[in-house]
Amino acid sequence: MSQRSRSVPAVLAVAALAAAGLSACSTPEASPGVTDDTITVGTHTPLTGPAAAGYSSISAATKAYFDYVNDNGGINGRSIEYVVKDDGYNPATTQTVVRELVQEDEVFAVLNGLGTPTHSSVVDYLNENEVPDLFVASGSPKWDQPGTYPWTFAYNASYIVEAKALATYAQETWPGKTYCVLGQDDDFGTDFTTGLITVLGADGLASTQTYSVSVQDVVAQIGAMQAAGCEVNFLATVNGFTALALGTAAKMKYQAQWVSSSSGGDYPTLVGYLGEDVAPLLLQGFVSSNYLPFSPDDEWVALFREINDEYNGGAPFSGNTVFGMSVGFLFAQALAKAGDDPTRESVLDALEVGALTGNGIVPLSFSKDSHAAFEGVGITAVDQGVQDYVGDVFTTDGGDGDVVPYTGEPVALEGDGIPTA
Amino acid sequence: MNRRQRLPGQRPLVRTLALAAGWTAVALLGTFALDPFRNYQLALVAAYLCATAGLTVLVGATGQLSLGHAALMAVGGYGYALTSNALPFEGAARFVVALLAGAAASAVVGLLLGLAAARLSGPYLAGLTLAVVVALPAVASTWSTVLHGDQGVQTDFEGVPDALRRIIALEQWQAMVAVVVAAVVVTGLALLRGGRFGLRMQAVRDDEVAARLSGIPAGRVKVLAFAASSVAAGLGGAVLCFVAQAVSPGAYTLGFSLLLVVAVVIGGLGSILGAALGSAVIVLLPWLIGRLTAGLPTDAAQRLDGNLAVLVFGLLLITVMALAPQGLHGALASRRRRRPPDTPRQIDEPAPQKVLVPTEEQR
Numbered sequence: 001m002s003q004r005s006r007s008v009p010a011v012l013a014v015a016a017l018a019a020a021g022l023s024a025c026s027t028p029e030a031s032p033g034v035t036d037d038t039i040t041v042g043t044h045t046p047l048t049g050p051a052a053a054g055y056s057s058i059s060a061a062t063k064a065y066f067d068y069v070n071d072n073g074g075i076n077g078r079s080i081e082y083v084v085k086d087d088g089y090n091p092a093t094t095q096t097v098v099r100e101l102v103q104e105d106e107v108f109a110v111l112n113g114l115g116t117p118t119h120s121s122v123v124d125y126l127n128e129n130e131v132p133d134l135f136v137a138s139g140s141p142k143w144d145q146p147g148t149y150p151w152t153f154a155y156n157a158s159y160i161v162e163a164k165a166l167a168t169y170a171q172e173t174w175p176g177k178t179y180c181v182l183g184q185d186d187d188f189g190t191d192f193t194t195g196l197i198t199v200l201g202a203d204g205l206a207s208t209q210t211y212s213v214s215v216q217d218v219v220a221q222i223g224a225m226q227a228a229g230c231e232v233n234f235l236a237t238v239n240g241f242t243a244l245a246l247g248t249a250a251k252m253k254y255q256a257q258w259v260s261s262s263s264g265g266d267y268p269t270l271v272g273y274l275g276e277d278v279a280p281l282l283l284q285g286f287v288s289s290n291y292l293p294f295s296p297d298d299e300w301v302a303l304f305r306e307i308n309d310e311y312n313g314g315a316p317f318s319g320n321t322v323f324g325m326s327v328g329f330l331f332a333q334a335l336a337k338a339g340d341d342p343t344r345e346s347v348l349d350a351l352e353v354g355a356l357t358g359n360g361i362v363p364l365s366f367s368k369d370s371h372a373a374f375e376g377v378g379i380t381a382v383d384q385g386v387q388d389y390v391g392d393v394f395t396t397d398g399g400d401g402d403v404v405p406y407t408g409e410p411v412a413l414e415g416d417g418i419p420t421a
Numbered sequence: 422m423n424r425r426q427r428l429p430g431q432r433p434l435v436r437t438l439a440l441a442a443g444w445t446a447v448a449l450l451g452t453f454a455l456d457p458f459r460n461y462q463l464a465l466v467a468a469y470l471c472a473t474a475g476l477t478v479l480v481g482a483t484g485q486l487s488l489g490h491a492a493l494m495a496v497g498g499y500g501y502a503l504t505s506n507a508l509p510f511e512g513a514a515r516f517v518v519a520l521l522a523g524a525a526a527s528a529v530v531g532l533l534l535g536l537a538a539a540r541l542s543g544p545y546l547a548g549l550t551l552a553v554v555v556a557l558p559a560v561a562s563t564w565s566t567v568l569h570g571d572q573g574v575q576t577d578f579e580g581v582p583d584a585l586r587r588i589i590a591l592e593q594w595q596a597m598v599a600v601v602v603a604a605v606v607v608t609g610l611a612l613l614r615g616g617r618f619g620l621r622m623q624a625v626r627d628d629e630v631a632a633r634l635s636g637i638p639a640g641r642v643k644v645l646a647f648a649a650s651s652v653a654a655g656l657g658g659a660v661l662c663f664v665a666q667a668v669s670p671g672a673y674t675l676g677f678s679l680l681l682v683v684a685v686v687i688g689g690l691g692s693i694l695g696a697a698l699g700s701a702v703i704v705l706l707p708w709l710i711g712r713l714t715a716g717l718p719t720d721a722a723q724r725l726d727g728n729l730a731v732l733v734f735g736l737l738l739i740t741v742m743a744l745a746p747q748g749l750h751g752a753l754a755s756r757r758r759r760r761p762p763d764t765p766r767q768i769d770e771p772a773p774q775k776v777l778v779p780t781e782e783q784r
Binding site: 048088089090091092093095096099100103104116117120121124125128129185186187210212213214215 | 456457458461465558559561562565569570571572573575578580591592661664665666667669670671672674708711728
């Protein structure tokens with residue numbers, strides 16, 4: 001008897017799966033996810049797990065924006081359905097949920113998939129299956145490769161662009177100081193540091209420290225920076241670790257100028273970590289970068305606040321809210337430009353002819369040769385508990401091109417924030 | 422192997438292999454009947470089966486409980502990924518070499534763990550293996566220049582070979598590869614357990630002192646059994662890395678490691694068929710629950726997402742233990758046989774307190 005079960009298991013597994021699949025067997029249609037009055041898109045994002053705290057509000061904001069658009073007639077008569085799947089920031093789960101989106105929910109496109117390690121695990125799959133992979137929520141330069149990944153478009157300004165702009169601002173504002181960096185021990189930290197070195201030079205950083213997200217302690221790193229006499233510290237950290245770094249430095253009575261990537265420089269989120277009482281003190285003078293409208297008196301921000309109150313249950317308004325709604329706006333714009341009967345190809349064409357404006361403070365860079373969204377950022381600073389642009393805006397590329405001041409105007413709000421063809 | 426040397430209950434090697442090849446062919450043909458998502462799930466089941474089959478043989482045949490098989494899968498996955506990235510050539514050769522490297526890496530780690538495991542038993546062994554899983558993220562971040570910390574290692578995309586590209590979809594190709602690897606692992610484990618080494622494992626499990634008195638090197642048997650089980654898990658991890666193109670500590674959490682044990686227990690401890698059933702359960706259940714909760718309001722669905730599955734697994738485990746202590750396979754087998762309770766067979770059954778001993782039916 002002992003030999004019975006040799007490879008029966010595999011067959012049984014097939015049988016079990018076949019049974020489960022009877023109801024869901026499907027063949028792809030011409031333009032999946034589009035009906036006469038709806039268009040379905042999906043995303044993968046962390047709603048549970050350690051990364052959820054910083055990012056789960058993004059997909060909720062995008063959904064709120066789509067609800068707002070749908071209540072006002074949709075885009076070309078179609079309402080936008082947004083399917084949000086939790087991947088817990090785990091690449092293995094991302095694999096599963098993205099396949100569910102594409103094969104079971106038959107989404108038109110994957111929108112704003114979040115995270116470098118997570119999205120890296122599905123970018124080949126999406127391009128293999130020619131599914132539009134729009135506005136990836138990560139600053140990795142990986143998404144801007146039209147040759148390798150023709151269906152993938154980035155959203156965030158790349159970490160390299162951000163770092164080059166911040167380093168240029170630091171050199172102009174605090175010349176001759178000792179510069180250091182604390183970075184996450186993955187592509188985020190590495191790419192950001194690459195950008196810094198491009199501007200500051202190979203010996204421009206007195207100390208390069210790294211941390212791992214799974215170790216909730218940066219005393220050793222901050223101590224090393226203090227010992228190295230660092231005066232201007234760049235941060236390639238997620239929001240939780242920006243707060244941790246600043247809090248640790250304060251405990252060690254270590255005063256420095258902090259300059260953070262936009263991924264970890266969202267003031268309202270940092271206040272959530274540090275507490276209402278000490279945050280304005282610890283974050284006074286805190287410099288970061290941004291490419292989306294964020295001034296308290298901005299017309300986009302006013303509109304997004306209204307949508308947030310009406311369609312998002314008045315959730316706390318943060319940089320994530322603006323980010324999520326801006327992504328929604330950009331997708332709506334792409335859809336509006338893609339014609340009355342949008343197909344996957346027509347959306348791609350709309351993006352590549354450069355028909356989109358977005359709502360950033362610098363123009364979008366989408367073209368046939370560039371799948372990067374923002375090749376420039378503005379500098380923000382915190383003063384008296386208010387984070388706002390200080391006026392400096394830089395544009396540059398992801399390579400070793402020059403960093404150029406940008407003098408154009410931000411994209412203005414038109415027609416209640418609902419794009420038209 | 423000649424007839425006189427054959428052990429009680431053992432089948433001829435040729436017949437075993439023929440049977441294995443036959444069933445594998447059936448499974449491969451079965452992939453044509455499935456849509457891409459089902460094939461993807463089949464690939465996951467096959468990858469998990471490698472690990473659960475190894476685990477069930479280890480627990481069932483030697484009585485060593487490992488809570489750390491997820492870590493051993495991760496070792497196989499990292500071995501596969503690092504080798505695959507380092508190799509200068511592509512295609513099938515790269516896959517095979519990387520797979521073997523993954524197996525070798527998990528064999529080495531399994532051997533080291535086994536050396537410690539052979540000196541421990543019961544909760545102490547469970548504790549040791551548990552510690553290995555818990556340590557995985559720290560290991561990945563300590564050697565982050567090689568293992569890339571929490572982000573993990575990404576591998577190149579292995580598409581469908583050009584010759585088959587027209588008839589086979591990506592998911593189907595991945596499922597076929599996974600099925601073949603799982604078939605090799607399961608056949609290997611079945612041969613191992615059905616042969617001389619299997620008898621030794623059982624002898625050591627039932628009474629270590631008696632086994633030693635009979636001249637069986639108990640320590641060596643336990644270490645080798647652990648290493649063999651580790652190789653099976655490592656191959657599972659390598660296949661998973663082939664499918665996911667990435668290996669990271671986040672994919673091999675403590676929760677996942679315990680889920681492997683749950684799969685083995687639900688399927689029936691010691692039964693490879695049970696391991697297959699259990700693997701299918703741990704792949705399909707979270708997905709089914711996701712489908713069921715999809716109709717709920719967004720807020721409620723988001724609250725339940727990821728949490729409800731854990732609850733259902735707990736309930737399922739309790740239900741299976743209460744109604745069918747020998748797992749799904751045990752329940753199926755006893756229903757099929759309907760053996761009267763007073764046949765001599767039952768008297769031969771092991772004493773009830775030896776919960777880790779599989780019955781003849783289970784095997």
